[in-house]
Amino acid sequence: MEAGLFKSGDLDKKTDVKTNHPAKGMFDVLNVYTPSEEFLNAPDIMPTPTTETQYTVKEEVTWEDAFFAFTALLRDYGYLSQEIHSLWVKYAKGELDLAAVALATNTAFEFAHSIEMDIKKVMDKFGGTTVFAHLCFEAACEGLGIDKERNSPGAMYNLAAYDVAKVLTLNSMGLFKSLVDHNRDAVISGSYNGAFGWYEERLGAGSGNNTERRNRDKTAPSEIFPGFHFLNTTPGQGDVEDELVRGMGAALKEKKENPRLWISWALQMYLDIVQGLGESVGRGYEQFKQESLKIQKALVDLPKTAERRQVLQVATRWNHDPIYETNQSMMEFGAMAHSDDNAAFPFLRRNPIYCGLLIHHMRSMLHVNGVKAAAPSRAWEDLEEFWGYQGKPCFFVGNPSKDLEGYYKNYCLCLGTSLTHRAPNRRSAKPTEHKGNAPNIKFDGWVSLSLDNRICVDNPREPWTIATVGELLTECRKKAMMDGKGHIQEDLKQKAKEANVSPDKSLQQAFINRSQLEAVPKSPSGLIEQLAQVVNSEIPRISFNFFTMHNIAWSLLTDLKRAFTAGVGPEFLTYVHSEDQLPFVVGYVSSTAAGHGSSDVRERSVGNDRFLNVATEAMDEFLYEGKGN
Template sequence: MLPPALKSIYQQYKADTDAVATWLATTAKARGYVQGLGSAASGGAPSGRLKGKARKQAKQVAQPPQDFGATISSKPAAQAKTYVLKISDFEPMASFLSRIESIKVPDYFAVAIERVVWGTVRLSHLRKNFSNGLGGSGSAADTASDERHMYFANVLERVRDTLRPQMEAGVFNEEELDKARAARKGQNTHGPFSNYYSILGIYEPSEQYEEIAPPKTTPSASSQPEVKYTVEQDNSYEEASFLFTMLSVEYAELRSALERLWKEWAQGKRDLASVSVATNLCFELARSMEDDIKPISDKHGGGLNFLKGYFMNICAATGFDGEDLQEAGDMYNLWGYPLAHDLLINTAELLNGHFENNSTKDLITSYNGSFGWYNPRMGDPEHLSNRENWTQDMTALLEILPDIQFLGSNMCRGIVEDELIRGVSEQLQFGRGAKTPMWLAWAFQIYLDILKPLGPRCSRGYDEMVRESNMIKNAMLNVPPSEARDRVLSVASKWDHDPIQLVRDKMIELGELRGPGSPAFKFLRRNPMHCGLWIHMMRTTFHRSGAEYIAEPGAVMVTTQLYHALRQEKLLGDDLIWEDLKTIWDMQGNASFFAIEAPASRDAYFNNYCLSLGLSAKNWVPTNRAKQVKGKKAPPPTAHNANKRFLKIMGRVSMLLSHRLMPTGARAAPSAEFLAKVLEEGRRHQFIDGKGNILPGKKEEAKMKNFEGLSPSQLVRHIAEAIEGERAELSFNYFAMHDTVWKLLEEIRKQIVDTFGAEAAPLPEEKDLPFVAGYVFATASGRKGVQETGQPTDDLINIAAEVIAQFLKDGKGHSVKGWPKTAEVGDVGKLKFNEVYPWGMNRFVQELRKKGGGRQLKELQCPIL
C-alpha cells in the first residue's frame, strides 16, 4: 500500500478498502476460518486503450530506463490472485479474529480502516446531496447506491470497533496531525472546479481523511499476501459520477500547482526547462488518473459526457439556460464562459471538432483564419468579455493544432515529443467518432493557461531556446569530429530550420494546400513548454555526450590525481586554485577519481593511479614479487576491473525523465509513485560511485526516503526543483574540460622531452597522453613498473608542478567556468556535422517539386505577434 498522498483520492480510497479486505480474509483463513472467503474475480472491465503486444511494450516503457545504473526496477511485480469479498463477510471475520488473543492488528490495517471509515461516512452523506443535484436536472438518483455505501460505512465502523483492543496504542500521532492541519491553513487547496461543484454538494476530501498517516503504513515485503481480496465494484451511474468528480478535484489541484510554477517562470524566478518537464509530467499524471476510473466512466459515456452534464446542471443552478445561444454558431450560451472554461467544455469541443475533420489527413493541414486570429496584444483575459475570451481560446487552438498534428506524424517526428503531440496523434489514429479523453482537454486548457497571461511576451520561451542552442553549438566549435559531437549538434541544430513552414509553404506554392502561409517558428513562439522541453533535451544530451567523450581517454581523471598529488606535496602555492577542476571534482566526488581515498604519499599516488586504471592490488603483495625467477621478466600485472574508476552521469532526475520526452509510441502513463521513486533515485545518486555502487558508509543514507506523504502536485513541484538544482551539473562543459587538460598534458610531455631528450624520456605517444601522469607518479615514487622499484627522483614531478603553476598563473584554471554563455548566430552558423538537414526532409521537398509548378506563395501570412 502506497503512502496516502502518493495516490489519487480514488486510488487511495480503493487501496485502503482492498487492504482491509485482504488482511481480514487472509488472516482469518490462516487461523481456520472457512466461511465467506469470497469468489474469484472475473477480471473486470479492460483498464485502458492498449492490448496484447502494445500493452506489454507500454508497461516496459513506463519504467525508467536501466542505463546509468538505475535502481528503479522495470520488472513487473507478480500479480496476486484476486477474490471478491462480500460486505456481509467483513463483520463475522472481525468477530472471529477478535477472539484470538495472539493476533495483533498491524498498523497499516488500523490506518487503512480509519481512513476508509472517515471517507466512506463522508462520501455516503455527500452522495445523497449529489444525487439530489443530479435529480434536480432530470438525472435519476441511485438510492440503492446510497444505501449500499451507508451500509458499508456502518459495517466498517463495527469492524474497527471490534478489533480496536488488538490495535497498537498510539498508532495516530495527534501532534503531527495538528501540525499538518496548521500548515494547511491559509493555503488555497481548492481548484477552479470546487466552487462549481459545491453547488451540487460534491465531495471534497476532508483534512482528517488526508492527514491520517502514522509512521508505518505499509505492509512489509514478507507480509505481502499471495492473494488479494477486494470489495465488489459498484458500476452504477451514481458511482461513475462520483469518481469523475474525484478526478476533477485532482485536476484542479494539479492545475493550481502548474499555475504557480509558470507564474514563477514569468517572473524570472524559475528555469523554463524545469517547469516544462514538470508540466509534461502533469499531463501524464492526468492521463493515469483518468485511466483509473475509465472502466467505470466508459460504461456511462466517458468523462466528457459528465463534463457536459455538470455544465448544464451548474448553469441551471445559477439561473440561466446553457443551451440558449446568443448568436448562431455558438457552442453554448456564452454567458457561461467562465464555467465552460473551468469545466474544460471549450477545449473538449474544439478538440472534438478538429479530430472529426482531420482524422483522415495524412499531410500537413492549415488554419485559414476563418474565425479570426489569436491576438497576444488583447490584454489581460480578466478584462475581456466572454466572447473575446472564447475567440482567443478558439483561435489559439485552431492555429496550433495543425502544427501539433504535423509534428506527431511519421513525416516529421522530432527528438522531443510532448504529451500534447502524443495525445493528438493517438486520437487521430482512432479515426472519426473517437471521444476526446478528459486528460487531453485538460492538458490543452493548461496550454491556454500558459499562453494567454504571457500576452505579447509569448515568444520568450523561443528566445530562451535559441540562446541555449547557440550556447551549446558554440561549445562544439573547436571540438574534433566525433559521435558525441554529432549527437549534441543533432539536437541543438534541430530547429535551425522550421519544418512546418518549409513543408506548408512548399505545398501552398505547388497548389497542394490553400494559404495563407505560416511565419517561421510560429509553433515555438506560441509554445514555451515545448521550447523548455527542447532545452532540457539539449542539456541532457550535452552532458551525457560530454561525459562519454572524456571517459575513454581518462585525461581528466589522471590530471585530477596529479593536481591532488602536487597540492599534497606543497608544490603549488595556496593561491593557485584550479577552479574548473575543483568544480568537476566536487560534482563527481572522490570515488570517480581515486581508488585509494585521498592518497597522501608518493607510493600511494602511484598505487592509486594503477588501481584506478583497473590493475589489481595483488601486484604489490611481496609474495607475488618474490615469485619472479632470476633472469626472467616478472609476470604481467593482473587486472581487476572492480578498481577501475568511472565518471558518473550527473543530473540523475533530469536524465531519467529525458527519456520520457522521446517518441516511443503508445505507453503506460506514470503514477505519482513513479515520480516519488525518481526523486528517491536522484537523492540516492549522491551516494554512489561511477559504477552504481553505494559509497562506503553511505548505505543507510542511500536508503532514506524523503518523499512519502507528498501529494501528486507537491511531487511535481519537487521534480521541477530537482531538475533546476541539476542545471549546473548538466551545463558544465566536459568537452572544454577535456580539451584543457589534454593541452596541459601535451605541455608537460613537451617540457620533459625538452629537458631530458626524447631518448632519455621514453614517454607515451600523444594519443596516449594520460599515461604521462603515470610516468610522473612512477619516477616520484621510485618505480620502474608495477612490480619493480628503483631510485625516486623529483625531476618529472617538479616539471609537472611548474607547468601547472604557470597554467594557473595565466588564468586558465577558470576558462571552462567562464566559457561564453551566449553566442551570436554568426558564431555558429557555419557549423558542420554529419547530418545534412536535421529533419531529413530533403527527399520530401524534392518529391513535392516533381509535381510541377503551382500558384506562388501568397504574401499574406497569419499574424504571429
C-alpha cells in the same frame, strides 16, 4: 497375531520367568489395545472441508457513483492546476529554469491521463468522462437557471455558462474535437487563416465579456495546432514529443467520437500558461535559441567524433523552422493556398512547454555523449567543479593525496592495482592490475536523464502514475549517494561508522537512507513540485561541457608529452607510445617524483623533481596562452 500375546496376564502363564523376576510385567505400562476398524480405515490426511459457495448480487454503478468519481477527478485536476500555476509563476520570477517547469508540467499531464484511466470502468457506464462532463454541464445550467438550449452565435453552448464550461474543460474540448475532426485525414495541416482572429499577447488572460474571452481561448491553440499536427507526421517527427503532441497523435489515429478529458484539461492548462505569461510568452523560445547556439559554438572546433555529431544534430534541428519551410514548399507546388500570414517559428514562440523540453533534451544529449567522449571506457583518466559532481571516489582511492608518495599510490590504485599488493607480506609478488578496481566516471542527473528518455519520440505507452514518479525520485536519491561503480560513497559510510552503526552492510544502508532521504510526497501536486526542484538542481550537472573539458585536458597532456620527449629523448615514447596512453604522462611525473621510475611498486629509487619542474613550466605556458579557460 492375536492381541492376547501382549497381555501381561498371558505372559505370566506362558513363560518360565519367576514371579519375582525383575523383567516380569515390564510391558504393563504400555497398556496395549486393539485399534478399532473405523480408526484403521480412516485416511492418513483429513480432507479440507468443502466451503459452501455464497452468491451475492453485484451492485450496478449508479449515477451517484459516477458523479463522486468525476468530482474527485476534477478535484485532483484542480490541485495539479494550482501547482502548475505556482511553478510558472516561479519561472516568470526567475526562480526556476524553464526546462524544470516544462518537465514538471508534462509529467502533470501524464498524471491527469492516468487518473482518468483509474475511473474509466465507472465512467464508461455513462458513455465516458467526456459525455459525463456534458451531463454535468446540463445539470449545472439547469441549477443556475441558464437556458442551455440557447446557443450564442458561433458557440456550441450558451456563453452565459462560460465559467461552468471552463471548469469542465468543455471550451478546450470543443475546440480540440473540431480541429481533430477537420484535420483527421490531412497529410499536412494547413496554417491557421485567422477565422477567430489573432492572438494578442499583450491582452493575456485580460478582462472582457464571455464572447471575447471565448474568442481569445480559440486563437492561441488554433495558431499552433498545425505544429502539433506536423510533429505527428513522418517528415515532421522530431526527437521530442510532449503529452500534447502525443495526445494529438493518438486522437488523430483513434477516430473516437469524443476526445479524452485529460487532453482537453492539458490544452486548457497550455492556454492558461500562455495567457499568464502575457507578452513574455516568447521568452522560452529566446532561451532555447541561446542554449542551442551556446552548444553549437562550444562544439564547432572540437574533433569530429560520433558523439559530437549526435549532439549537434539535436542542437541544430530547429536552426530553421521545419513547419514554415514545409508550408512554403507546399505553397510553391500549389498543394496549399498562398498566405502572407505564414511566419516562421510561431509554434515555438507560443509554446514555452515544448521549448523547455527541447532545452532539456539538448542538455541531456550533451551530458550523455560528453561522458562517452571524455571517458570511452567510463574509466576517468583526466581532471574541480566537476569533482564536486562526481565525488571523491571518481578521482581518489581513499582520501585525497597530500604528498608525492600519496599521489603515486593513488595513481597505481586508479590503474586498478589491488591494495593488497602494498601489504608488507605481498611486496615480493609482482602487482597485477584489474580494471574492476579502477574508479569510474558516472552519468549524472539521474532524474533528468530518466525524464529525457520519457519525452523522446517513442511507441505508445502507458502514462506515468503517482507511484511510478515516487519510485523514480526515491531511486534518484539513492543513485546520488553512489560512485561510478554503484557503491555507496566512502564519506557516507564513514558517517555510519561515526554513528556507531553495525558494520552489517544492510544496517549501514538503512542508516544512510534515513539520514539522506526525506519522505517523498504522496500527492500528485507534491510530486510535481519536487520533480521540478530536483530537475532544477541537476541542470548544472547535465549542462557541464565534458567535450570542452576533455579537449582542454587532452591538449595539456599533448603539450606535456612534447615537453618530456624534448627533455628525455625518444625513449620517453616507449612509456607513452600511443595517443590513447596520454594520461600516463601524469603518472610518469608522479612516479619519478616519488622515486618509482618503474611501474613495479616493489622497486624504489631516489625521487627526481626534474619532470615535475618540466610539467610546471608546460602548464604555466598553457595557462598563459588562455587554453585553460
